[in-house]
Amino acid sequence: MSHATPALEIVGLNKVFGGLRATQDVNLHIVQGDRRLLIGPNGAGKTTLFNQITGDIIPTSGQIKLFGQDVSKLRPDQRAHLGLSRTYQIITLFPKNTILHNVALGLLGLSNERWNLFRPMARASHLHDEAQTILESVGLGAMSNKLVSQIAYGEKRRLEIALALAQKPKVLLLDEPLAGLSTQERLTVKNLIANIPKETTVVLIEHDMDTALDLAESVTLLHYGKVIVDGTREDVISDPRTREVYLGH
Ligand SMILES: Nc1ncnc2c1ncn2[C@@H]1O[C@H](COP(=O)(O)OP(=O)(O)OP(=O)(O)O)[C@@H](O)[C@H]1O
Ligand SMILES: [Mg+2]
Structure with a gap:
């Protein structure tokens, strides 16, 4: 398989819960080996996005591709067999x-x-x-x-x-692995994540940007279900829209 094939590609993804648009036309292109940090305030739709990638919830519309293969219609276990693995925000x-x-x-x-x-x-x-x-x-x-x-x-x-x-896993989704940990435990878990082999593409959710920024190569900022900023770590940090979401000015 060509290295240019993204590990994970999301095209025009929407999820509507009742009247709430939890995911709004999300497009993502995550290259193989990337360390992608997904940030955004509470309720931004981060976990909902993970749930759609794994197949735990069905999108209202849009497409999810793993290594070029459309997995949108596959069950969660079938996606797991293609190399997708996750942790949950609530321990199971x-x-x-x-x-x-x-x-x-x-x-x-x-x-x-x-x-x-x-x-x-x-x-x-x-x-x-x-x-x-x-x-x-x-x-x-x-x-x-x-x-x-x-x-x-x-x-x-x-x-x-x-x-x-x-x-x-070929693609590992981590939902707030650092949440609720002591400073010492955070260091341990951060080291653990930093040592995940490069063959594994990692997508990491965190809502405090400073906490996980040094693990990331690229960053996507979600807000009200939309991708607001998306790019290299440096690009996202310096983007004024990032400041706006986090600092309100
Ligand atoms: N099963 C559901 N039914 C209805 N609404 C839902 C459901 N799951 C999530 N939502 C709503 O969708 C929005 C996004 O929720 P989500 O859990 O994805 O946010 P999040 O970015 O992971 O937030 P947090 O940082 O608090 O974990 C929220 O408004 C939430 O209430
Ligand atoms: Mg969440």
């Missing part, structure tokens, strides 16, 4: 399982073994080995046998990223 984990088991379940979801529902997970030890390796990569290796309900919020957020990375 199995609290009564160990963190190791949560990652192993994530791996199982991607493997052909998912059809073999009667095979006890305990016997799928290679999945646990792989899950352990992934947990070590996010600094949670030593606590892999803790229950999700026993670990701290910041650790859960790292676990969520581990779960997404376990799918070896």
Whole structure:
């Protein structure tokens, strides 16, 4: 596949909820390997845009392409199999399982073994080995046998990223991975994101621009469902419309 094919392309995307236009004629062109920061105030439509990219919600109109392929009509699991992975703004984990088991379940979801529902997970030890390796990569290796309900919020957020990375995504969507973290935890998660292999295209939502700006190569600013500014990090920072949305002047 040509390198010029964008990892993710969005054309004329609209989402109307009742009378509210949550996404308004959004066009995005995200090249392979990009680190795209999606910013915008509360309610700007950032999560709604992610939900449409993953197929969790159906657009009112418009098109979504992954590596040149129109995925607009595909189910979320079909998009996942094409290499799309995400984290959610609200943590979705199995609290009564160990963190190791949560990652192993994530791996199982991607493997052909998912059809073999009667095979006890305990016997799928290679999945646990792989899950352990992934947990070590996010600094949670030593606590892999803790229950999700026993670990701290910041650790859960790292676990969520581990779960997404376990799918070896080609395109990874991260919805506010730094939200609610302490300064120390932010640094850890930022390092984790900075070390994601360049083959993975990363789209990161954050509504505080300063927090995630140094992770970004390109930035899209959304406001009331519309793309207001879109370009390189430097272009977006210096654009007067960015100041206007953030500072109101
Ligand atoms: N399922 C839904 N039904 C109706 N309205 C919705 C639905 N989901 C989102 N909205 C509305 O769409 C708009 C965009 O919401 P969205 O969650 O995408 O914003 P966001 O940019 O992610 O905000 P935040 O920074 O607070 O996470 C909001 O006005 C929200 O209330
Ligand atoms: Mg959101």
